[in-house]
Amino acid sequence: MKFARDFKETLANQDFPPHWVTRAIPYGQLKKCLKKVQRELRDLGLDPETLRALLDPTTTSPVALQYHLKTATGSNFVQPKLTVYVHLQDGVAVDASLTPTSRRFFERVAAEIRPDHMGLAGTHTDTQSTGTSPVRAPAHDADRRADGNDHNMYETVEVPLVCDAEFFDMLQSDVNSLDALQTEEEGKMTAEVVKLGKEVSFVCRTSRFSKSDLARWRRVFELYLDAEVFFSTHERDHGTRSSQMALKQLQWFQAEVEKGHLARDFKLRESQMAFSRN
Secondary structure, three states: OHHHHHHHHHHHHOOOOHHHHHOOOOHHHHHHHHHHHHHHHHHOOOOHHHHHHHOOOOOOOOOEEEEEEEEOOOOOOEEEEEEEEEEEEOOEEOOOOOOHHHHHHHHHHHHHHHHHHHHOOOOOOOOOOOOOOOEEOOOOOOOOEEOOOOOEEEEEEEEOOHHHHHHHHHHHHHHHHHHHHHHHHHHHHHHHHHHHHHHHHHHOOOOOOOOOOHHHHHHHHHHHHHHOOOEEOOOOOOEEOOHHHHHHHHHHHHHHHHHOOOOOOOOOHHHHHHHHHO
């Protein structure tokens, strides 16, 4: 995963605060978890080609899948949900396009459905099992139908995806941690800006007998606005800048300040301290 490697190098080379680095999303762990998801689906007989075919919204196959994410009750965490819509005839999935592996998966679904259906005819009781065993979804008449001889059945079955749920739990926890970090850093930055504003206001006061750094601070802020470190207002590249471009613009700003001797030529020690701290 090229992005994971580039991301790791960026964290190591751009002098981010240590507590930022420790809370970065662990893409290596997510990649390992995704491989477990792939194995889990293959074990169910759902290889990439079969998944693409069964998830195709235009398919006319009597067997189909639906995958979506739903928010858990009373929580911000999402849960993956794979729903199987299957047409069974004498306990066999009716679809000539199924691969042998996928057919075995649907036969497994049929084996778990049929005894329950035969023993609980006319009811809508769920059948629970562990691991990635299929679970009959709460059914409605439109979802599950059978003729008088029980030869043809239309079932809606939910398949638990253990590794997929693990992936989203991990990702959601990391994202929540980043949200908390962003809120924390935003509060710190706001406080620093307010403090800097008060300091600049103090050192820029003008009077007949006192020194003032008003002109130099004005030039510093003009250069910073021209740099557009984090956001661009130009038509060609407007919007939020990438971290690489933000670093480039920040370095340009620092070089211009150095070229103009602005920081070194402050008249007041308070100005030098405020600039070096920020």
